[in-house]
Amino acid sequence: MPGKNYHTVFYFLLSLSLYSCGQRPHEDIDYIGKDTKTIPIDILNYKSADFNDLFKIEKIIKLAGNDSVIIGQIDKINYSDNKFYVLDGKTNYIDVFDTTGRFLFKVSSIGEGKFNYFRVADFDVDDANQLIYVLDDYKRKLIVFSGKDGRPLEEKPLFDFTVNKFALDNNGKTCQLIYSRGGTAESRDNWYNLLVTDSANTILYHWLPYTSTASFIMSPEHPLQKTKERISYLPPFSGTIFGLNDDHTLSARYVLQFHGAGNGFEKMEADLRSNAPKTVNDFLHYLDENNCIKFLNYLETDSLLYIYYSTARQGNQFLIYDKNKDSSTLLLSTLQNNYLNLGQPTAVCKNQFIFVLQPDSFLDKKKIKTQLSLKDQQLFDDFGSGNNPMLVLLKPKSF
Numbered sequence: 001m002p003g004k005n006y007h008t009v010f011y012f013l014l015s016l017s018l019y020s021c022g023q024r025p026h027e028d029i030d031y032i033g034k035d036t037k038t039i040p041i042d043i044l045n046y047k048s049a050d051f052n053d054l055f056k057i058e059k060i061i062k063l064a065g066n067d068s069v070i071i072g073q074i075d076k077i078n079y080s081d082n083k084f085y086v087l088d089g090k091t092n093y094i095d096v097f098d099t100t101g102r103f104l105f106k107v108s109s110i111g112e113g114k115f116n117y118f119r120v121a122d123f124d125v126d127d128a129n130q131l132i133y134v135l136d137d138y139k140r141k142l143i144v145f146s147g148k149d150g151r152p153l154e155e156k157p158l159f160d161f162t163v164n165k166f167a168l169d170n171n172g173k174t175c176q177l178i179y180s181r182g183g184t185a186e187s188r189d190n191w192y193n194l195l196v197t198d199s200a201n202t203i204l205y206h207w208l209p210y211t212s213t214a215s216f217i218m219s220p221e222h223p224l225q226k227t228k229e230r231i232s233y234l235p236p237f238s239g240t241i242f243g244l245n246d247d248h249t250l251s252a253r254y255v256l257q258f259h260g261a262g263n264g265f266e267k268m269e270a271d272l273r274s275n276a277p278k279t280v281n282d283f284l285h286y287l288d289e290n291n292c293i294k295f296l297n298y299l300e301t302d303s304l305l306y307i308y309y310s311t312a313r314q315g316n317q318f319l320i321y322d323k324n325k326d327s328s329t330l331l332l333s334t335l336q337n338n339y340l341n342l343g344q345p346t347a348v349c350k351n352q353f354i355f356v357l358q359p360d361s362f363l364d365k366k367k368i369k370t371q372l373s374l375k376d377q378q379l380f381d382d383f384g385s386g387n388n389p390m391l392v393l394l395k396p397k398s399f
Helices: 006-010 265-274 280-289 365-369 374-380
Strands: 037-042 047-050 055-062 074-080 083-088 093-098 103-107 122-126 131-136 141-146 152-157 165-169 176-180 192-197 203-209 224-227 230-233 240-244 250-259 294-300 304-311 315-322 329-336 347-349 352-357 390-396
Touching (some): 055 352, 074 347, 192 240
Antiparallel strands (some): 055 390, 083 093, 165 176, 304 315
């Protein structure tokens, strides 16, 4: 959030404990602050840019479809082991494709009972063991599926509280899971934002305590990111991006220091405590009235940070920060593109951003063909309603 370190807002030094299998986890409420980079962002000093000046189209992948593979809304994409795992938010299926767009198999275990889920809140892939982990936040369980054909293999119960996002950390000899709590609707909740468990979901560590009098919490769409197996985290109501280290410590890696937006964090905290919003609309109205930052999404590649946010007076904006050049930050309000309507990036593939091109999006096929190879040009000849989306892989240029 603008102009304040996360420490100011969240560290109430709670003397709470989490319980799992009767064990008390380590009280890891502190974090390492050294080598933290501050990114100053003047939200009033933004510009528009031309799409071709910022990105180069590296590859376009047309996702194959048939009567049983119809993608309605892509909520998450995971690129792993030369495969694309696509979560359809309308069907709650995970469709798996190879790098050419050929359909391989799907995870579709909706229903009641063991090995079935109500909805997919998040998923991750274990390449080494060829497994797909699916988080059902409604039934509070984690289901493990085969990474070869999507068969259910194992079911793990979760906690007596809600977790919404997670990431696998299987760099070492044992697999651990990192859970995020940003999005819980439990007003009684006074726990922690970030949990680390072993493969049996016994809680080992927790960080970043918060308390909220609201009946909901707002967080970015993808608060957990993995880059070269390193996990980073942008909590709700925060302007600090944390990194989880190999020695089970937490680092404040980047502080987003906004200028030109609401800076009254003490006032905001007091307002929320004295007059807790009861609905999402009430809360959004408060943020708009005070011109506060609303984080919508963030993505991270090896060299870049992408932050997508909104304020009441400036609307939606996004910035691209070059991690290798401290002074290299590009703040944009619009990305001009008169032939291809891509919206915002959904995921990363190596050092490229993945955009989703819906078949009903505006396409000027004549103009786009001049930017593509002959092979990619043919993909647009019969692209229209009834087709699955395309994945467009874009490599950012220097800025």
